[in-house]
Amino acid sequence: MSAANNNTIDIKKSFVDAILAGLISLIVFGPIVGVVLQGYSFNMEPMRVAWLVGIVMVGRFFLSLFLQTEKGLSVLQGFERPGSGVHVLPPDYKSRLRWVIPLVIVLAIIFPFMANKYVLTVVILGLIYVLLGLGLNIVVGLAGLLDLGYVAFYAIGAYGMALGYHYLGLGFWTVLPLAAVAAGLAGCILGFPVLRMHGDYLAIVTLGFGEIIRLILNNWLSFTGGPNGMPVPSPTFMGLEFGRRAKEGGVPFHEFFGLDYNPDLKFIFIYTVLFLVVLAVLYIKHRLTRMPVGRAWEALREDEIACRAMGLNHVLVKLSAFTLGASTAGLAGVFFASYQGFVNPSSFTFFESALILAIVVLGGMGSTVGVVIAAFVLTVAPELLRSFSEYRVLLFGILMVLMMIWRPRGLIRISRTGVTPRKGVAP
Amino acid sequence: MSGPILELKEIDVFYGPIQALKKVSLHINEGETVSLIGSNGAGKSTLLMSIFGQPRASHGQIVYRGTDITHKSSHYIASNGIAQSPEGRRVFPDMTVEENLLMGTIPIGDKFANEDMQRMFELFPRLKERRNQRAMTMSGGEQQMLAIARALMSRPKLLLLDEPSLGLAPIVVKQIFSTLRELAKTGMTIFLVEQNANHALKLSDRAYVMVNGQIRLTGTGQELLVNEEVRNAYLGGH
Numbered sequence A: 001m002s003a004a005n006n007n008t009i010d011i012k013k014s015f016v017d018a019i020l021a022g023l024i025s026l027i028v029f030g031p032i033v034g035v036v037l038q039g040y041s042f043n044m045e046p047m048r049v050a051w052l053v054g055i056v057m058v059g060r061f062f063l064s065l066f067l068q069t070e071k072g073l074s075v076l077q078g079f080e081r082p083g084s085g086v087h088v089l090p091p092d093y094k095s096r097l098r099w100v101i102p103l104v105i106v107l108a109i110i111f112p113f114m115a116n117k118y119v120l121t122v123v124i125l126g127l128i129y130v131l132l133g134l135g136l137n138i139v140v141g142l143a144g145l146l147d148l149g150y151v152a153f154y155a156i157g158a159y160g161m162a163l164g165y166h167y168l169g170l171g172f173w174t175v176l177p178l179a180a181v182a183a184g185l186a187g188c189i190l191g192f193p194v195l196r197m198h199g200d201y202l203a204i205v206t207l208g209f210g211e212i213i214r215l216i217l218n219n220w221l222s223f224t225g226g227p228n229g230m231p232v233p234s235p236t237f238m239g240l241e242f243g244r245r246a247k248e249g250g251v252p253f254h255e256f257f258g259l260d261y262n263p264d265l266k267f268i269f270i271y272t273v274l275f276l277v278v279l280a281v282l283y284i285k286h287r288l289t290r291m292p293v294g295r296a297w298e299a300l301r302e303d304e305i306a307c308r309a310m311g312l313n314h315v316l317v318k319l320s321a322f323t324l325g326a327s328t329a330g331l332a333g334v335f336f337a338s339y340q341g342f343v344n345p346s347s348f349t350f351f352e353s354a355l356i357l358a359i360v361v362l363g364g365m366g367s368t369v370g371v372v373i374a375a376f377v378l379t380v381a382p383e384l385l386r387s388f389s390e391y392r393v394l395l396f397g398i399l400m401v402l403m404m405i406w407r408p409r410g411l412i413r414i415s416r417t418g419v420t421p422r423k424g425v426a427p
Numbered sequence B: 001m002s003g004p005i006l007e008l009k010e011i012d013v014f015y016g017p018i019q020a021l022k023k024v025s026l027h028i029n030e031g032e033t034v035s036l037i038g039s040n041g042a043g044k045s046t047l048l049m050s051i052f053g054q055p056r057a058s059h060g061q062i063v064y065r066g067t068d069i070t071h072k073s074s075h076y077i078a079s080n081g082i083a084q085s086p087e088g089r090r091v092f093p094d095m096t097v098e099e100n101l102l103m104g105t106i107p108i109g110d111k112f113a114n115e116d117m118q119r120m121f122e123l124f125p126r127l128k129e130r131r132n133q134r135a136m137t138m139s140g141g142e143q144q145m146l147a148i149a150r151a152l153m154s155r156p157k158l159l160l161l162d163e164p165s166l167g168l169a170p171i172v173v174k175q176i177f178s179t180l181r182e183l184a185k186t187g188m189t190i191f192l193v194e195q196n197a198n199h200a201l202k203l204s205d206r207a208y209v210m211v212n213g214q215i216r217l218t219g220t221g222q223e224l225l226v227n228e229e230v231r232n233a234y235l236g237g238h
Helices: A003-007 A011-033 A046-067 A070-079 A097-114 A117-142 A151-168 A172-191 A199-219 A265-290 A292-302 A304-309 A314-340 A350-363 A368-384 A386-406 B044-051 B074-078 B097-103 B110-123 B125-129 B140-152 B170-185 B197-203 B221-226 B228-235
Strands: A035-038 A041-044 A087-089 A415-417 B004-015 B018-029 B033-038 B057-064 B082-085 B158-162 B189-194 B206-211 B214-220
Touching: A011 A035, A011 A046, A046 A070, A097 A265, A117 A265, A117 A292, A117 A314, A117 A350, A117 A368, A151 A172, A151 A199, A151 A314, A151 A350, A172 A314, A199 A350, A265 A292, A265 A314, A265 A368, A292 A304, A292 A314, A292 B097, A304 A314, A304 B074, A304 B082, A350 A368, A350 A386, A368 A386, B004 B044, B018 B033, B018 B044, B018 B057, B018 B189, B018 B214, B033 B044, B033 B197, B033 B228, B044 B057, B044 B158, B044 B189, B074 B082, B082 B140, B097 B110, B097 B140, B110 B125, B110 B140, B110 B170, B125 B140, B140 B158, B140 B170, B170 B189, B170 B197, B189 B197, B197 B221, B197 B228, B206 B221, B206 B228, B214 B221, B214 B228
Parallel strands: A087 A415, B033 B189, B033 B206, B082 B158, B158 B189
Antiparallel strands: A035 A041, B004 B018, B004 B057, B206 B214
């Protein structure tokens, strides 16, 4: 289009656009809105369709007109921005996060004193998903291995807590590291056979793995309790329980410290530990991406053949990504089990995997801050929308579509601070 | 010039039922520049890749500095002094030039990183200008330079180059070959796989001509340049 044409507004084009949009909306809305079932017969409702189509056509007409103005053109150009790949910052770049992180920590410390139990549980759930998102971010975002069965490791953590208590009498604190190890091992075991696979094939195999774990939990009645689930004990703090009265002559937490009994104490405790764990995981992840292994993950995502030509052991690199990702999910599982006080297989369906993947994708593949924000948005938003619970999935879908249009690379595009070599030690 | 740094003894390589290399033997002496030329599909790249065990030689032996590496894993070979600049460059697109170079130091750790990086920037001044630019945003020639520099970052004993002239403008090809000549003068052992026979033969001490998975001819670069049959082989005649 030449420059002269830019300023004239082509009304004919807008009409054509409007008519096309009208036809499409007729096809879409015609059968859905225009035909209303009544018993075995149906009524035609042409007026409703006409209204909808009319609204769409008028809207499209004005949109088309707007897009031909100066402002509209600049909006259009905004979409065509080449937003590809990773954004590399100069090595001495100081992130604004320096200010944000202390602020968040202060808020997090004040928060439990202000919140009621409901808000507290919602935030705990959000933090659990932050943990899950961070774990999957290593596998999908950094190493580029599409894992659709991630929920299996989450289930291993949660059931590790339940089964460990039931059969071995293990408490929260013992299970927490053990579950991370167990889930990590499971990640390693899954990692071995799938090393040769890429992309879609890998996705299918991991999807299968996730379903296998869920089906085992569901069907091994004598061991896992099957669909009836298993109870999980409340966590304790140095052996002090959070109940009103401790079992077997112990001293409950509030009596030991001379506080008034507060039924939310258990959740405040879970919140505190979870928050510390999330901070630790964030820090570890932050360091990892700057270590050679983090660079190796990103290199593997970008070009596996080049990686091997560099002498990188791709087996170790992939396995480490799987293992670390899985162990993070194991941690999240333990928290989830303690928070619910009960586990059953229906918490670990494919939908959960998809949700976690959505967190990673919406947050921006590989971007830590993005994942944290997306995890909260995707877990807190459904809670806020409880009153429209029937439309929840619809809103979810609309959110996804809007994301695709406005932010195809995720909420926060992955950016790395460039690395500079250390001062060389010449021989 | 001591004994061969790398020796291929009668190796056979198959892609499924298709035999890509038939009893290929060649050797590379320390400090030499050796090139392998041939037409499309002659098996040049296969030969280079089979040194790294991808695909593996089904018969024969590959000996590197006295050790049999026929059955060693790719990354083991890569981290023991053989560096490769793979066909099609394969730089890491989302990493900056410096980061790509750092990736090259993986086999030896980054203790010489700064020093070597300066050396690379002297060898390829172009890269210095673009040190904080992402590799994907650079031109083909710059990416090729980066791939060679990245391979050199591991201080290799033997440098394997797969088609450094692929898809580059003639003037850039000239630049790259003159850099390679400089490199060869420093005593680097280079094994060059090329279709651009003219440039390759001028650069190398010795050369092999490959036709249909077999070594057809061998000789010094000058000998082969004037050989009538080389012209035929290079043009794809049999």
